[in-house]
Amino acid sequence: MHHATFSRRHFAQLTAVASLATFASLATFASPLPAAAPVKRWPIIGFSKPFQSLGPEQTADTVAEIGWDGIECPVRAKGQVLPERVEEDLPRMVEALRKRGKEIGIITTDVLNPAQPLTRKVLQTAAKLGIKRYRMSYWKYAKDQPIPPQFDKIRGELRDLAALNKELGLQSGYQNHSGADYVGAPIWDIWSLVRDLDPKHAGICFDIGHATLEGGNSWPTEARLVEPHLTAVFVKDFAWKKGDKGWKAEWCPLGEGMVNKSFFAWLKKTSFNGPLSQHHEYDHGEGKPMIAKMQQDLRVLREWLA
Secondary structure (H helix, E strand, O other): OHHHHHHHHHHHHHHHHHHHHHHHHHHHHHOOOOOOOOOOOOOEEEEOHHHOOOOHHHHHHHHHHHOOOEEEEEEOOOOOEOHHHHHHHHHHHHHHHHOOOOEEEEEEOOOOOOOOOOHHHHHHHHHHOOOOEEEOOOOEOOOOOOHHHHHHHHHHHHHHHHHHHHHHOOEEEEEOOOOOOEOOOOOHHHHHHHOOOOOOOEEEEEEHHHHHHHHHHHHHHHHHHHHHHEEEEEEOEEEEEEEOOEEEEEEEOOOOOOOOOHHHHHHOOOOOOOOEEEOOOOOOOOHHHHHHHHHHHHHHHHHHHO
16 A cells, blocks of 8 residues: 555656646647857958057057047058067057957968068967958069969968968958959959968958959859959949049048948858958048048948948
């Protein structure tokens, strides 16, 4: 009898536990699907070239006032941080920005190949500080030489640089510039240079302003072409103006020129997760007027990303 009572009690306990487990399982199954992931957000930073004369603390205050997440910092000759002083000055810039919750998303350098005297010093310092991306300098085609041999030489330099990037855990990006003789102005040539390299170590800083200026209506094809190789996206705008000497491209505030906001609608559908860096080549003044114009450009970019 005692054994029977124990069994009934034990059975009741087991039944209760099973019921709770079943309820929990049903509740999990019946719960609504997880909320959709938030809209992808990239760090929006600004190229600090227009105010590169400022020290670290003033730079950080300016960035905070504008509203960026950080900066693209010129670490090059005549830049905000001189390459020969990178070990002393770049950490100070990083510290000042981080105190305000900002970052250096990418540095702009004079680097083209590992053989340059200060290349390793600059890149090692960036890597130690946790800066993973840098913009390279640029090549130009010599007008008095055939193009293919020049192209082969550039490919070799870029391959060597990618090997150094792998060693240091960095990712270089080559910016497409508009203009005669620039390697990368047509987009297809720089894609041909990086296509066989690991995009984790060597990619492209895609400048939608320069791409639109050079490519006109073909920028969607070029953007699709380089999407797997994106290191960063550079944002600026321009408009064609006719003067006494003919048509000329003039840089202007974002939203007032030829750059189509549909580029950003496309970008939202890609896997790109690097920084968006705003560039300001137009006449923006200094001090408060400059900050106001940069804030307006940032508002436009955020609207286009919404």
